[in-house]
Amino acid sequence: TRRGVPEGILAAGKSPSAVATLTQAALETTGHALVTRVSEADVTAVTDEVADGVTVAHDERGRTLVARCRGDERPTVDAEVTIVTGGTADAAVAAEAETVLSVMGVDTTRVDDVGVAHLGRVLDETEELRAADVLVVAAGREGALPTVVAGLVDTPVIGVPVSSGYGHGGDGDAALAGLLQSCTVLSVVNIDAGFVAGAQAGLVARAVSDARHGST
Amino acid sequence: TRRGVPEGILAAGKSPSAVATLTQAALETTGHALVTRVSEADVTAVTDEVADGVTVAHDERGRTLVARCRGDERPTVDAEVTIVTGGTADAAVAAEAETVLSVMGVDTTRVDDVGVAHLGRVLDETEELRAADVLVVAAGREGALPTVVAGLVDTPVIGVPVSSGYGHGGDGDAALAGLLQSCTVLSVVNIDAGFVAGAQAGLVARAVSDARHGST
Amino acid sequence: TRRGVPEGILAAGKSPSAVATLTQAALETTGHALVTRVSEADVTAVTDEVADGVTVAHDERGRTLVARCRGDERPTVDAEVTIVTGGTADAAVAAEAETVLSVMGVDTTRVDDVGVAHLGRVLDETEELRAADVLVVAAGREGALPTVVAGLVDTPVIGVPVSSGYGHGGDGDAALAGLLQSCTVLSVVNIDAGFVAGAQAGLVARAVSDARHGST
Amino acid sequence: TRRGVPEGILAAGKSPSAVATLTQAALETTGHALVTRVSEADVTAVTDEVADGVTVAHDERGRTLVARCRGDERPTVDAEVTIVTGGTADAAVAAEAETVLSVMGVDTTRVDDVGVAHLGRVLDETEELRAADVLVVAAGREGALPTVVAGLVDTPVIGVPVSSGYGHGGDGDAALAGLLQSCTVLSVVNIDAGFVAGAQAGLVARAVSDARHGST
Amino acid sequence: TRRGVPEGILAAGKSPSAVATLTQAALETTGHALVTRVSEADVTAVTDEVADGVTVAHDERGRTLVARCRGDERPTVDAEVTIVTGGTADAAVAAEAETVLSVMGVDTTRVDDVGVAHLGRVLDETEELRAADVLVVAAGREGALPTVVAGLVDTPVIGVPVSSGYGHGGDGDAALAGLLQSCTVLSVVNIDAGFVAGAQAGLVARAVSDARHGST
Amino acid sequence: TRRGVPEGILAAGKSPSAVATLTQAALETTGHALVTRVSEADVTAVTDEVADGVTVAHDERGRTLVARCRGDERPTVDAEVTIVTGGTADAAVAAEAETVLSVMGVDTTRVDDVGVAHLGRVLDETEELRAADVLVVAAGREGALPTVVAGLVDTPVIGVPVSSGYGHGGDGDAALAGLLQSCTVLSVVNIDAGFVAGAQAGLVARAVSDARHGST
Amino acid sequence: TRRGVPEGILAAGKSPSAVATLTQAALETTGHALVTRVSEADVTAVTDEVADGVTVAHDERGRTLVARCRGDERPTVDAEVTIVTGGTADAAVAAEAETVLSVMGVDTTRVDDVGVAHLGRVLDETEELRAADVLVVAAGREGALPTVVAGLVDTPVIGVPVSSGYGHGGDGDAALAGLLQSCTVLSVVNIDAGFVAGAQAGLVARAVSDARHGST
Amino acid sequence: TRRGVPEGILAAGKSPSAVATLTQAALETTGHALVTRVSEADVTAVTDEVADGVTVAHDERGRTLVARCRGDERPTVDAEVTIVTGGTADAAVAAEAETVLSVMGVDTTRVDDVGVAHLGRVLDETEELRAADVLVVAAGREGALPTVVAGLVDTPVIGVPVSSGYGHGGDGDAALAGLLQSCTVLSVVNIDAGFVAGAQAGLVARAVSDARHGST
C-alpha cells in the first residue's frame, strides 16, 4: 500500500473462510498480511489456507495475526514509538498497536501500569517518555492518562480510549470525550482502535525517520 | 431546615418578584436566605423587598445572594473544606460552593490554578490538600483533576463537573462521565452544581465537627 | 494504600489467571486483597493460587472475594454506615458496598425493602436512618429513594444508581440522572458502583472516627 | 372536535398574524379557541383580529389564551381533576393544564408546594389527593413526586415532566425517564406538555362523568 | 394493595428461588400473585413452592404467571378495556397488559393486525374502538398507531411503545418519542411496559365502574 | 452542475457579503443561483451586488432566494411532484423544496393540512396523491404522515422530518426516527432538509421525464 | 399489495412456526412470499409448512427466503438498479436489497469493493455507475461512499448505512448521520435496511419503466 | 512552555478584563500571548492593557489575537503543514489552526474548496497534498474529506470536525463520528478545535524539523 500502512483485515464480522481468502489475497499482492480481531477459528482457517513457506504469527493478547511470505522483509524505520498503559485492561489495545508498528518496521517500547491514581509511577517514567519520537497512550476509565503524559513531554501524543469501564460512559465514551476535551494538546482515535493509533504513530515515525535520513 | 443545609432558592427561571417573595419568606422562617444564579434584577428586587436591618450580600462571581436578619447568627463548624480549581473557568462554581459553606458556618480554603496539564503545581500543594477535612474539586474540560487530587490524599473528595469546554462533551458531559469513571474513589454532583457540592461537603464537615466535640 | 481504601481488583474483563496473579500480588504487598465482580472461575483460580494460611471469603450476592493473610488485621473505625435498599434488585450493589466497608473496618447496618411506593415503610425507619454517620442509598428504577431518605435526615447521603429496570433509562441512566437532579443534597457514584459508594462512605466514616478519637 | 378535546393552537414557531388567523378560523368553526405558548404579540394580534363580542382571556403564567364567541358555552363535566406541583417552577405547566381542563368543562383543584424533599407536606394532603377522580402531577428535577403521590392513592395519575433543572438531565429528560421507570403505576406525557396532561385528564374525567350520569 | 393494582413481581433479574419466595409471600398476604417476565425455570420454581390448592396459570406469550389460593376471588369491574395491536410483534406486550387487567377484574377485547400501513383495516374497526371505555394501543416501529386510533375516538388512549424494530430507534426509542410527540391527545408508558399500561387502564376502568355504580 | 441539481448556497453561518460573492460567482458560471436559509441582510447584500438585468426572487416563507441572469432559462421536466404537509409548521420546509424543484424545472402541486389526527382529510386526497410521479411528505411531531401516505399510493415517497415540536424528540429527532422505522417503504432526508428532499424528488422526476421522452 | 412492493415478513423476533404461518398466508393471498432475516430454523419450518409445488429459495448471505407458488410470475420492470458496496462487510445488506428487487422484477447490477480509501477504484467504475436508472449505495464505517458516488452521476442515489464498525458510531450511527449530512443530494433508509433501500429503488425503477412504456 | 505549544488563552466564557489580565501575564512570562475565540471587546481590552512596544495582531476570521513584546522572536521550524478545507464554512477553524502554527514557527500552505462532492478538485491537488510533512484537514457536514485525502497521501493526517451543518449530526457530531470511523488511518481532535489540530500538527512538524537538523 502507498502509505506503508499495512491494510489491516478486520476479522470481526467476517467468516473464517472469508478471512482466509482475504489473507491469501493480501499475501499474493504484498507478500504479507495483518489481520485484527481474530478468533481461534480465523487463525486455523488462515493457517490451513496459506501456502508452504508462509509464516503465521498469532498474538493472543492483541488478537492479531501476521502472515508473511518467505523472503518478504519488514521495512526499517529509524524512530521510536513508546506505548503507555494504565493497567492490564489496556493490554489488548496496546498489543494491537504494537503489532501494526512492528509490521511497519517501527521499534516500540512499553511503559505499563502508570495509572493516574498513582502519580509517582508516571513521574518516575518521565525520562523514558521523553525519549520517544511519538507516544501512543491508552486511556481506560476517565481517560486522564494521555493528558497527564502530554503535560510532561515535548512529543506528539496519540490517545486511544479503551472500553474497560462499566456504567455511564464505561463503553469507552467517557474516555473518548475526555481525550477530546483534554487541556493539553493531543490527537485521538476511536475507542479500542489500537490498529489506527499504531498506524498513525507509524506514519509520524516514518516521517521522522525519513527526515533523519534526508529522504524528504 | 433540619439538615442545617440552607434551602437555597434557585433564581434561574423565576421572575425577580418571585425571587424577592421567596427570599422574604425564608427570612421570616429562618432568619436568613441563600439565593443562587441571581441576575442583577433579582438583587435589586430582593434589596427593595427586604425589611430594614436585613443585610444583603451579593457575590458577582458565584452569582449568589445571602440575606440575613439582624441578629441571625451563622452556626460554627469546626472542620475545614478546601476548594480546588484548575483555572479561571471554574471560578463561578467554586464561589457558589464557598457561599453555601459560609452560610453553613464552615471555613474554606482555596487551592487554585492547579490544572492537570501542569502536574508540578498540583504536587506542590499536596500538604495543603492533605490538611483539609473534605475536598471539593471542580473539574472542567476532561475532568481529570479530582482523580489526580484523590490519588494524593486520605480525605473524602467531592467532584463537580464544570461546563467550560466546547465541542463533544464540552457542556460538562465529558467531565461528568470522567468523574463517574474515576479510577480513584470520589463522589460526584451534577454539572455546575457548586451549591450541592458545597452543601454535601458541609454535611460531612459538620459530622466531623460534631465528632470532634463529642456531640454525636 | 495511602487512603485506607482497599485497592479493589475489578475481575470483569480479566482472565481468571490474571485475577489470581493480581490477587497474589496484592496479598504480598498489603496482606489482603479485595476482588469485585468475580465469576466462579475467578474464585477457583484465586483459591488455587494463594498460599496456605490465606483465607478466601467469597460473597455470591455481591460477587466479591476477600483474601487475607494469616495475621493481617482489619483496621477499626468507630463510625457507622447504614446501607438502604428499595428491593431485592438492589441486593448485589448493597453487598458490594458492604464488603468494601467491612475491609475498611467499618460496621454497617442494613435497612431493606423501603421502596418509595410505600412511604410508610420508609417513615417507620426514620430513627434507624438518623442513627447512622453516613448513608449509602441504592436507587433502582426512577432513583427516588435517596431523595426521600435525604429529606428525613441530617446525615450525608451517597446515592448509587442501580441498573434494575428495562426500557427507556432502565440500564441505570434514569436513576443516575434522577440522583444528579435530586432536590435534596446528596452526592452520587456511577451506576452499580457499590464498591465506590462503600469506599467513599468509608472515607467519611474514618474522618468521623478520627475526629471522635482526636487523631486529626 | 369529536373528542371534546379543544384543538389547541400551538403559538410557538408561528407568527402573530398566523396565530390570529388560526384563532379566527377556530372561532368560526367551534365558537371558541385555545392557544398555548402565546407571546404578548400573539395576544395583541388575536385581540385585534377577533370580532366584537368575542371575549379573550389571557393567562400569563400558563401562556395560554382562550377566545370565546358570545353565547358559546363550556360543557359541564361532573368529575374532579386535582393538579399537584412541587414548587413554583411547575406553575406554568400546571396553569396550561388548568386552562385546557377549564375549556373542557372540568373543575380543578390545586395542591402546591409538596416537593418530595419534605414528605410531611405531601402526607398532609393525602385526603385531598384521594378526593380527586384523576390526578395530574407535575414532575421537575428528578421527577419523584408522581411516584410518591401514586403510592398514596387509588386514583389514576398522569405525570408531566418539567424542564426546570440544569446540568445532566435538567431539560426534563431526567424527570421523563424517572416517570417512565416509576415503581408505581402511572402514565406520562411529554416534557412541559401541560396541555396534553390536562386534556388526557379531561378525557378520563368525562368518561367518569358520563358513567355517573348513565350516558354510556 | 390499596390501589387494586396487583403488585406485580418482576421476575427478570431475580433467581427462580427468589421469585418463588416472593410469590409465596404475596399469596400469603393477598391470596394471589402476579409475576411478569418469567422464565421456564421461574414457573417450575413457583409451582414446586406453592401450597396445595394454589392454582398457577402461566401465559407463554406474555411471559406472565398468576397464582391464586383456593377461594381467592377476582374483583368485578364493570367497564371494558380494548387492547389494539398492529401486528404479531406486539403480541407479548398485549398479553402482559391483558393478564394484569384480568387480575384486576376487567374484561378485555382485542383488535389485532391494524397496522397504519393499511388504513382500511383500522377504519373498519372504528365502531369496535369506540365501544371501549379505555384503549391500550401497542406501538411498534414508528409508533403511529395510537395517534391514528386516538383520532378516531372519544376514549382515553394509553400508548405502549414496543421494541420490535432494528437500526436507529428500533429498540423502542422511535416509538416512545413518537408517542410523546403525538398530535392527538394520549398518555404513554415505558417501552414494552404492558404491565403498566394494563394497570393504568385498569385504574381508569375501575373509576368508570365505580361511577356507574355510584360508589364514588 | 452535472446532475441538474442547482448547487444551493447555504447562507446560514455565512456573512451577507460572503453570500453575495458566492451568488455572483454562481451567476457567472451557471446563469442562476439558489440560496437557502437567507436573512434579510443576505437578500439586501445580494440585490446590491448583482449586475443589472439579474432578477432576484426572494421567498420569505421558505427563506430562499433565486437569482437569474437575463436569458437564463429553466429546464423543462415532464413529471409532477406533489408536496404534502400536515400543518402550517411544515410550510417553510415545503417552500424550500418547492423552490429547488422550480429551479430544476419541475412542476409541483401542494396538498396541505392533512395531519394524521384527521384521517378523513388524508383519505379525501387519495386521488390527488396517486396522480403524482413522486411525493415529498413533510413530517412534524411524531412523523406519521409519510407512513400513512405511502400506504395509500404506488408512488415513491420521500419523507422530510420537521423540527416543529418541543420536549423529548421535538427538535425533529422523533420524526426522523419515526421515518426510519416506517412500516411502509419510503426514503428519508435530514431534519428540515427541504432542499435535499426537493432536489432528490427532482432527480427522480427528471429520470421519469427522460424515460417518457425516450432520452435514456 | 397495491404498491407492487412485496410485503416482506421480518423473521427476526418471531418463532419459526409463526414465520411459517405468515409465509403460508402470504402465499395464499399473493402467490409468493418474501421473508427477511431468517434463521436456519425458519427456513426448515417454512419448507415443512408450504404446499407441494411451492418453490423455496434461500439466500444465506442476505438471510432472505422467497417462496413462490407454481405459476406465480414475477412482474417485469424495464429499468436497472445498480447496487454499490465498499467491501465484504456490506454484502448481506446488498443481498437483501437484491432479493427484494428481484421479486419486484427489477434487474440489478453489482459494483463491489469500491471503498473511498481507494478513489481510483470508484473512478474506474464511473461509466458503470452512470448507466443505472437508480443507485443503491451501502455505507459502512464513516458512510462516505454514497456522497462520493452521487458526486459522479446524474442518477438518484439511495444510501443504506451499514453497522459494520466498532467503537463510537460503529453500530451504523456514524454512517447514518454522515448520509443525512451528505453534501451531495441523496436520500436515506435505516441502518442495515437493505429491504427498504431495494424496495424504494424498485418503486423508482417501476416509475421509470412505466414512463418508458407510456403506462402513466 | 515546555512543549513549544503556545498556551492558548481561551477567551470564550471569560470577561474582557480577565482576558486582558491573562494576556498581560503571558506576555510577562513568555514574551508573547495567543488568545482564541476573542470578541471585539476582548481585542479592545487587550490593546488597552498591554505595554507600549507590544504588537497586537487580530485575525477576524479565526477570532484569534497574538500579542508579542518587542524583540520576542518566533522559533523557526523546518517542516511544512498544509491545511485543507472543503468550503467557506471551514474557514474559521482553518484560520485558528494557521495562527497557532504561525506562533510555533511553522509555515503553512492552504488547499481550499476541495469538497468531496467534486472529486476532480481534490485529485487535482494530489501533488500539493503530497508535498506537505503533515496535513490538517477540516471536515464539515459528513466529514468525508479527511478520509479521501488520507487515501491519496503518505503523510500523517489530522482531521478536525466542523460544526457547519444542521439537523441530525449538524453540530459536528456526524463529522466527528465519521472521522473516528474512517477507513483510512488518521487521528482526530474535537469539533471546531482548530487550535488543537494546529498545535498537534506543529508538534509533529517540529519533530520532523529536529530530525532534519539532527537535533534529536
Ligand SMILES: Nc1ncnc2c1ncn2[C@@H]1O[C@H](COP(=O)(O)O)[C@@H](O)[C@H]1O
Ligand atoms: N482493528 C481495526 N480498526 C480499525 N480499522 C481497521 C482495523 N483492522 C483493519 N482496519 C482497516 O479497515 C479496513 C479493512 O476493512 P475491511 O475491508 O472491512 O476488512 C482497512 O482499511 C484497514 O486498514
Ligand SMILES: Nc1ncnc2c1ncn2[C@@H]1O[C@H](COP(=O)(O)O)[C@@H](O)[C@H]1O
Ligand atoms: N413488567 C413490569 N413492568 C413494570 N413494572 C413492573 C412489572 N412487573 C412488576 N412491576 C412493578 O415493579 C415492582 C416490583 O418490583 P420488584 O420489587 O423488583 O419485584 C412493583 O411495584 C410492580 O408493581
Ligand SMILES: Nc1ncnc2c1ncn2[C@@H]1O[C@H](COP(=O)(O)O)[C@@H](O)[C@H]1O
Ligand atoms: N438548505 C440546504 N440543506 C442542505 N444542503 C444544502 C442546502 N442549501 C445548500 N445545500 C448544499 O450544500 C452545499 C453548499 O454548501 P456550502 O459550500 O457550505 O454553501 C451544496 O452542495 C448544496 O447543494
Ligand SMILES: Nc1ncnc2c1ncn2[C@@H]1O[C@H](COP(=O)(O)O)[C@@H](O)[C@H]1O
Ligand atoms: N480554542 C481552543 N481550543 C482548545 N484549547 C484551547 C483553545 N484556546 C486555548 N486552549 C487551551 O486551553 C487552556 C487554557 O484554558 P484556560 O485556563 O481556561 O484559559 C490551555 O491549555 C490552552 O492551551
Ligand SMILES: [Mg+2]
Ligand atoms: Mg503539554
Ligand SMILES: [Mg+2]
Ligand atoms: Mg486514592
Ligand SMILES: [Mg+2]
Ligand atoms: Mg434535606
Ligand SMILES: [Mg+2]
Ligand atoms: Mg400505588
Ligand SMILES: [Mg+2]
Ligand atoms: Mg382526537
Ligand SMILES: [Mg+2]
Ligand atoms: Mg405501501
Ligand SMILES: [Mg+2]
Ligand atoms: Mg451531485
Ligand SMILES: [Mg+2]
Ligand atoms: Mg491511505
